[in-house]
Amino acid sequence: MQDIWVYLNASPLFHLTLTMVAFQAASWLFEKGGRNPLLNPVLGAIILVVSVLFVTGTDYATYFEGAQFVHFLLGPATVALAIPLYRQWDKVRRSALAIGASLVTGSLVAILTAVGTAWLLGGSETLLASIAPKSTTAPVAMAISQDFGGLPSLTAVLVIVSGILGAMFGPMLLNLVGVEDWSARGLAVGTASHGIGTARALQVNETAGAFSGLAMGLNAVATALLVPILWRLLF
Amino acid sequence: MIGYFTLILVCQLVGEIVVHALSVSIPGPVLGMVLLFVLLLMRGKLPQGLGQTADGLLRGMALLFVPAGTGVMMHCRLLGEALMPLSVALVISTALTIIVTALMMRWLNRPGRDA
Numbered sequence: 178m179q180d181i182w183v184y185l186n187a188s189p190l191f192h193l194t195l196t197m198v199a200f201q202a203a204s205w206l207f208e209k210g211g212r213n214p215l216l217n218p219v220l221g222a223i224i225l226v227v228s229v230l231f232v233t234g235t236d237y238a239t240y241f242e243g244a245q246f247v248h249f250l251l252g253p254a255t256v257a258l259a260i261p262l263y264r265q266w267d268k269v270r271r272s273a274l275a276i277g278a279s280l281v282t283g284s285l286v287a288i289l290t291a292v293g294t295a296w297l298l299g300g301s302e303t304l305l306a307s308i309a310p311k312s313t314t315a316p317v318a319m320a321i322s323q324d325f326g327g328l329p330s331l332t333a334v335l336v337i338v339s340g341i342l343g344a345m346f347g348p349m350l351l352n353l354v355g356v357e358d359w360s361a362r363g364l365a366v367g368t369a370s371h372g373i374g375t376a377r378a379l380q381v382n383e384t385a386g387a388f389s390g391l392a393m394g395l396n397a398v399a400t401a402l403l404v405p406i407l408w409r410l411l412f
Numbered sequence: 413m414i415g416y417f418t419l420i421l422v423c424q425l426v427g428e429i430v431v432h433a434l435s436v437s438i439p440g441p442v443l444g445m446v447l448l449f450v451l452l453l454m455r456g457k458l459p460q461g462l463g464q465t466a467d468g469l470l471r472g473m474a475l476l477f478v479p480a481g482t483g484v485m486m487h488c489r490l491l492g493e494a495l496m497p498l499s500v501a502l503v504i505s506t507a508l509t510i511i512v513t514a515l516m517m518r519w520l521n522r523p524g525r526d527a
Contacts, residue, residue: 197475199478220481230482254473263449274520311505354515
């Protein structure tokens with residue numbers, strides 16, 4: 178038994194399979210639970226995997242040797258967002274001005290409310306720099322955080338949590354304020370919750386997915402431009 | 413299928429190369445998305461196989477965040493040092509961003525208004 182474990186733990190197959198099985202289980206639970214946002218499959222799968230790693234005393238580097246095959250596909254999937262965007266291009270072009278204005282507004286709200294709330298609650302300047310870019314995709318957010326004296330690894334945590342929060346509660350909030358239009362819904366979730374929000378939007382509606390993917394890309398640019406400007410104004 | 417997957421990888425690779433060569437602060441895959449989109453616009457139609465390949469990748473996109481998410485959850489104690497301000501700020505900011513962006517978009521795109 179011990180031998181089998183030693184063998185499995187050293188091969189990528191085990192942790193790759195663990196990732197897939199955890200996600201399948203979490204998705205099953207999500208469906209069984211009537212798509213309750215609290216049962217978000219990404220969050221559920223992460224909790225399952227972290228529990229298994231914790232119980233078996235496995236470090237992240239060992240886990241990632243297997244999980245990297247799944248992780249790698251994030252790049253191609255991001256490129257593939259060009260396809261829903263292309264299919265919705267007529268709709269996007271017709272509301273280009275509205276998209277641009279809403280996106281810049283949303284990006285400003287994301288940065289200012291995050292920094293403002295953390296500041297009011299006594300967050301240090303390091304903390305404020307770490308949270309400022311939290312709504313944009315991880316590589317961009319980490320680079321911005323580093324530039325302004327934040328902790329990139331903390332920023333990565335904040336980015337992922339923002340993504341999961343938006344995917345979990347975004348649809349509920351949008352119902353609450355009565356926004357039914359799929360393009361507005363997608364744009365909002367992509368602006369606040371980057372790829373994780375986009376993955377969720379794609380599961381619900383292709384228009385929402387396309388606008389969410391577009392917002393994710395545009396917000397990477399907007400955040401990279403806005404944070405330096407706001408930082409100079411505020412500090 | 414393999415041909416179209418190769419095309420997607422080539423777009424990503426070109427994106428990464430341009431991003432690193434010009435040290436711009438957008439991720440390589442995002443630039444790859446722009447590149448593939450421009451190619452599609454130039455071609456004027458979406459090849460069926462490319463649509464299927466992309467749909468296959470995107471249907472499972474949520475799964476792809478599990479390894480990265482697991483990595484950051486292993487660093488959760490970073491959050492612990494300032495759990496209260498950070499979690500309150502994340503919840504408030506994410507909620508307001510979604511609400512304001514959606515309302516703004518709906519208002520600017522309201523029916524009867526020529527854009």
